Amino acid sequence: MNTTDGADESSWELDPEDESGAVIATVGRQLKMWREAAGFDRTKFGERMGYGANLIYKIERGSRIPRPEFLDKADEVLGAGGKIAAMKADVERARYPKKVRDLARLESEAVEIGSYDNVVVSGLLQTEEYARALFGLRRPGFSEDEVERLVTARLARQEVLRRHPAPLLTVVQEEAVLRRPIGGKMVLRGQLEHLLEVGRLRTVEIQVMPIAVEEHSGLAASFKVMRLRDGTAVGHNDVQLASRLITEPKEVQILDMRYGMIRAQALTPRESLTFIEKVLGET
Template sequence: MTDEDNGSDLGLEEDDSLAVMRAVGRMVKVWREGAGLTQTGLGTQIGYCEEMVSAVERGKRVPQPEFLDNTDVALGANGKISAMKKDVAGARVPKKVRDLAKLESEAVELGAYGNHNMHGLLQTEEYARALFSMRRPAYSEDEIDQQVAARMARCQIFERRPAPTLTFVQEEVTLRRPLGGRMVLRRQLEHLLELGQMRHVGIQVMPTSCEEHTGMGGQLQVLKLKNGSTVGHWEAQLANRLVSDPKEVRILEMRYGMIRSQALAPRESLAFIERILGET
C-alpha cells in the first residue's frame, strides 16, 4: 500500500488497539494501588517519570516492553503484567497499518507507483523516520517510533517464502529529493540497489524527461491476493481508499501497466540509480 506519505494520519484509532492500551493501563493502576505506591513512587522504581506512568494508566501511551517488565517486578505481579507484552506489541501498530500488512501478507503480486517519496516498502529506517518527523500536525517521539517500527515490520515481505512478485515504479524526483539529508538519501539509494538485485523484485524509474506519463492521477498500488482476487489502493492528503470494485481495479491495473511500460526498464533503472548515487 502506498502509505508512504507523511500526511496521512495513521495514529491510533477507536479500535482494539485502544481497548488493549486501556486494559493494560487499568491493570497497572490496580496493581500499583494494591502495592500502596503513587505514580511517582512507581516511576522512581522502574526508571520512568510520573507523567509516563500516568499516560500508560490512562491508555494514552503505548508502554515499552521494559516498562511492563520493570513494573511487573516492582509490583510483584509474578508475570501477569509482563504477559501483556504480546498484546501491547500489536497495539503499537495502528489499525490501518495492520490492515495494510495483512493484505501484503496475502499478496502473490504487488505493484506500486510512487510519485513524491519512496514507497513505504522500499524505505530504510532512517528515511522512514525522517518522513514521520516531517509530519504536520507533528507526531510525538513515541508515535514516530511506533510508526517506524510498523513500517519496518512490513518489509519482511521481501523475505517471505514463497516469494511474491514485487514491482515498483518511482519518479526520478524521489531519487533526488534529500529527505532527511544527503547521507540518508545515499543510504536509501544504496538500499534500492540492493533490493533491485533480488530476483523477485523489479524497480523502475520514471524519468522526469518522459513525455508520455499515465501516472498523472497520483500514486497507486495493485495487489493480487492468494485467493485469486485483486485489490487496488490509493492515498491522498487526508484520504486512504481500498478499491475492490472490479471495474475500478481494472482501471488501476491498466494504468499501472502503462506506467511500467513508459518507465525505464529494470536494468536501465538500476544504472540510473547508480548514476544518481554517484552524484549525491
C-alpha cells in the same frame, strides 16, 4: 501527499473504528493498579524498572505504548506471575494504527505487490531514517510518541519482504523522488543505498520513471495493485487525508492495466539500478 507511504497520516490517529486507544488505556490502568497494590509510587517503580517516572506516568495514562520488554520487566518487578506479560500480544496488535494493520494484512496475503509512487519512496522500501524524516514533516505536526508509533508500523510492514516465500514486489519510483533530499543529504544517501541493496533481491524489482519520459500513464496519483493467495486482486489508492481500498473488479482492472503501462514506460530493473547508482554518486 501519499497517505499510506507519505508523511500525512492524521486520519489514522482519529479513526473512530480504531480500538487500539482503548486497549492501551486499559493496559495502563492495569499497570497502575498492579503498581499501587505492590506499594510503589511512580518514582520508586521507575527506579526498579530503569525508566523515568514521567514515562511511567505516560504509560499508565495511555498516552505512551509500552514495549514488550517493559511489560516483561513490570511483570517481574510487580510479581504478577505472567499476568502483565500476557498483555504483550494485545499491545503489539494495538501498537499500529488500524489502517496500517489493514494494509499490512493485505500485503501479508499477497503473492504479488505492484506499487507506483510519485511523491515519496515506497513505504515497503523506506529506511527508518527516511520514514522518521517524512513523519517529522507532517503539518500540523505529530507528537514524538505518534512519530515513534508510525515509524514502528512502517518498518513492521516490511517484514513481508522477509517472509518465505516472499511476495514478488515491483515498484516504480519517479526520478524526482530519488533526488528530493528528505531528511537531508545523508538520509537520502542511506535511502538510495538501501534501494540498491533491496533492488538486487530476487523477489524485488525497482524501476525508475525518468523525468525526461514524454509518455506517462501514472500522473494521477500513487497506487498499489495486490494479487492475493486466493486469486483475487485488490487496489489501494492514496489521496490527501485518506486511503481507499479498491475491490470493484472493473476498477482493479483499470489500475492493473495502468500499472502495466507505467512499468513499460519506465526504465528496466537493471537500467534502474544503474540509474540509482548514478543519482547516488551525484548526491
